[in-house]
Amino acid sequence: MKMSGGTTPNALLGLLTLKPMSGYDIRALIPQSIGHFWSESYGQIYPSLKRLASAGFVEKKTQRQKGKPDRHVYSLTEKGRGRLQEWLKLPVEQEVLRSELLLKLFFGAHVSPDVSREHVTAFMEEHDKALKVYAAIVKRLHKEDAGDPQLPFWLMTLNLGRHRSAAFVKWSRETLKELDELERAQKGGR
Amino acid sequence: MKMSGGTTPNALLGLLTLKPMSGYDIRALIPQSIGHFWSESYGQIYPSLKRLASAGFVEKKTQRQKGKPDRHVYSLTEKGRGRLQEWLKLPVEQEVLRSELLLKLFFGAHVSPDVSREHVTAFMEEHDKALKVYAAIVKRLHKEDAGDPQLPFWLMTLNLGRHRSAAFVKWSRETLKELDELERAQKGGR
DNA sequence: GGGTGCATGTAATGGGTTACATGATTCT
DNA sequence: AGAATCATGTAACCCATTACATGCACCC
Numbered sequence: 001m002k003m004s005g006g007t008t009p010n011a012l013l014g015l016l017t018l019k020p021m022s023g024y025d026i027r028a029l030i031p032q033s034i035g036h037f038w039s040e041s042y043g044q045i046y047p048s049l050k051r052l053a054s055a056g057f058v059e060k061k062t063q064r065q066k067g068k069p070d071r072h073v074y075s076l077t078e079k080g081r082g083r084l085q086e087w088l089k090l091p092v093e094q095e096v097l098r099s100e101l102l103l104k105l106f107f108g109a110h111v112s113p114d115v116s117r118e119h120v121t122a123f124m125e126e127h128d129k130a131l132k133v134y135a136a137i138v139k140r141l142h143k144e145d146a147g148d149p150q151l152p153f154w155l156m157t158l159n160l161g162r163h164r165s166a167a168f169v170k171w172s173r174e175t176l177k178e179l180d181e182l183e184r185a186q187k188g189g190r
Numbered sequence: 191m192k193m194s195g196g197t198t199p200n201a202l203l204g205l206l207t208l209k210p211m212s213g214y215d216i217r218a219l220i221p222q223s224i225g226h227f228w229s230e231s232y233g234q235i236y237p238s239l240k241r242l243a244s245a246g247f248v249e250k251k252t253q254r255q256k257g258k259p260d261r262h263v264y265s266l267t268e269k270g271r272g273r274l275q276e277w278l279k280l281p282v283e284q285e286v287l288r289s290e291l292l293l294k295l296f297f298g299a300h301v302s303p304d305v306s307r308e309h310v311t312a313f314m315e316e317h318d319k320a321l322k323v324y325a326a327i328v329k330r331l332h333k334e335d336a337g338d339p340q341l342p343f344w345l346m347t348l349n350l351g352r353h354r355s356a357a358f359v360k361w362s363r364e365t366l367k368e369l370d371e372l373e374r375a376q377k378g379g380r
Numbered sequence: 381g382g383g384t385g386c387a388t389g390t391a392a393t394g395g396g397t398t399a400c401a402t403g404a405t406t407c408t
Numbered sequence: 409a410g411a412a413t414c415a416t417g418t419a420a421c422c423c424a425t426t427a428c429a430t431g432c433a434c435c436c
Contacts, residue, residue: 006395007290014297024415037292041397046417067404069415081300088301092291092309094316100197101282102227102350107204108343110271111278116343119282126284152372153298153306160292160361167357171350182342196423214387231425236389257432259387 008040009048009057013076013084016058020075023049036134036161049074057083113183117176124172127165134162198230199238199247203266203274206248210265213239226324226351239264247273303373307366314362317355324352 015026015033023045030040049072052058057080063071076084101123108116138158145151205216205223213235220230239262242248247270253261266274291313298306328348335341 007293008395011293014293014300017297017300022415023417034293034296037287037289037296039286039288039397042417043397043399043419044395050417065414067414069403071415084297085301088294088297089305091312092294095289095291096229097227097351097354098229099227099285099350101285102347103197103201103204103224104278104282105343106224106227106347107207107274107278108346109340110204110207111275115279122281150299152368153295156298156365156368157292157296159365160289160358161287163357163361164287164354167353168350171353175346175349178342178346198423212387213389229424232389233391233425233427234423240389255386257386257434259431261387 006048007087008044009052010084010087011038011040012045012048012052013057013080013087016074016076016080017084020061020073022071022073024071025073034157036137037157052080056080113179113186117179120172120175120179124169124176127168127172130165131162131169134158134165196238197277198234199242200274200277201228201230202235202238202242203247203270203277206264206266206270207274210251210263212261212263214261215263224347226327227347242270246270303369303376307369310362310365310369314359314366317358317362320355321352321359324348324355 011034012026015021015029018029018033021029023042026045027040027042030038049058049060053060053074057077058074059077061073061075063073065071101119104119105116138155141151141154141158145154201224202216205211205219208219208223211219213232216235217230217232220228239248239250243250243264247267248264249267251263251265253263255261291309294309295306328345331341331344331348335344
């Protein structure tokens with residue numbers, strides 16, 4: 001009955017607008033849809049689906065299969081669509097950044113600059129790779145989902161990822177330069 | 191004995207390099223130091239300090255006070271400094287973005303474009319404000335901590351915040367434009 | 381009298397991942 | 409023979425925040 005907190009159930013409702021699915025299906029679909037900015041594990045999915053079903057937001061149908069366990073396929077109800085829309089309208093809570101990289105960099109003076117340089121380099125490579133992945137997905141979406149009314153929204157989410165990763169790569173380059181200068185100053189000043 | 195997982199204790203060791211502090215002091219210092227990218231609550235700080243003390247990474251001294259409860263002041267030990275340095279050298283785990291804004295935007299086709307526009311606008315304003323805060327802190331640091339060998343590292347962490355927020359603002363502007371176009375197309379196409 | 385600051389700490393709660401348990405089928 | 413895929417679900421655990429409990433001093 002509660003069903004108040006938790007964005008997980010709302011994310012599930014959203015995914016079920018695409019098509020009726022089992023918990024297993026949902027898990028498998030995530031990397032190809034909201035995977036760049038959201039994740040869900042079985043430990044969240046299965047109990048959430050159960051609660052959504054008992055609250056009438058989704059409908060469960062059991063498909064028997066030979067050899068394999070039964071598939072529990074959930075589909076969105078009208079009530080569920082209503083709840084999804086209500087949730088979509090609610091203001092988004094501020095997201096606070098929590099970064100282990102920055103924490104380590106903040107205390108970087110207590111170790112050799114090489115250490116920080118390695119961290120920043122790894123970070124840069126990570127986001128360099130991410131940029132390529134984003135580009136590939138954008139290409140794929142333009143081909144496979146051309147004309148889909150949801151496509152513009154999907155591209156917007158990808159664009160945020162691109163802007164973000166590009167900014168991170170740029171920052172990394174600048175920071176690496178600064179770390180070099182720091183080290184030269186250190187060596188020169190001895 | 192365990193003390194393996196958990197970046198919280200390591201963050202505390204880092205902060206204690208600045209000066210010996212009580213749990214209360216640490217909490218108060220965070221907004222002025224690592225606050226833009228890290229947070230800790232009392233529920234984490236006090237138990238962690240206790241464990242760090244019993245493992246010999248910090249040393250506890252009790253200062254009696256009249257009227258107020260005793261202050262438990264912790265200072266970093268040599269062993270603690272060693273552990274901090276070891277931790278600083280460890281590679282940083284990849285940080286996965288988890289964004290409720292993007293989740294809502296992804297499903298934006300199920301509600302009016304106005305809804306998405308409001309979310310994006312709020313996001314833009316949030317980061318516009320953040321940019322001003324960053325600028326103010328940078329100014330303050332240049333004045334108050336000029337010459338501190340840690341200053342360059344502190345500025346690097348702030349710079350990442352600036353790059354990030356600037357990218358988000360830019361994305362927001364572009365996205366708002368796209369949402370406008372979407373709406374015009376919708377209206378025109380009816 | 382009531383709020384705020386100092387100062388400690390624990391308990392309850394939430395949110396999430398990982399590991400475990402089960403078991404048939406199909407591919408290598 | 410052994411791994412991978414399909415498919416469900418629970419239990420243990422980790423991390424973190426919030427609320428609660430205590431209590432004096434100071435200021436309005």
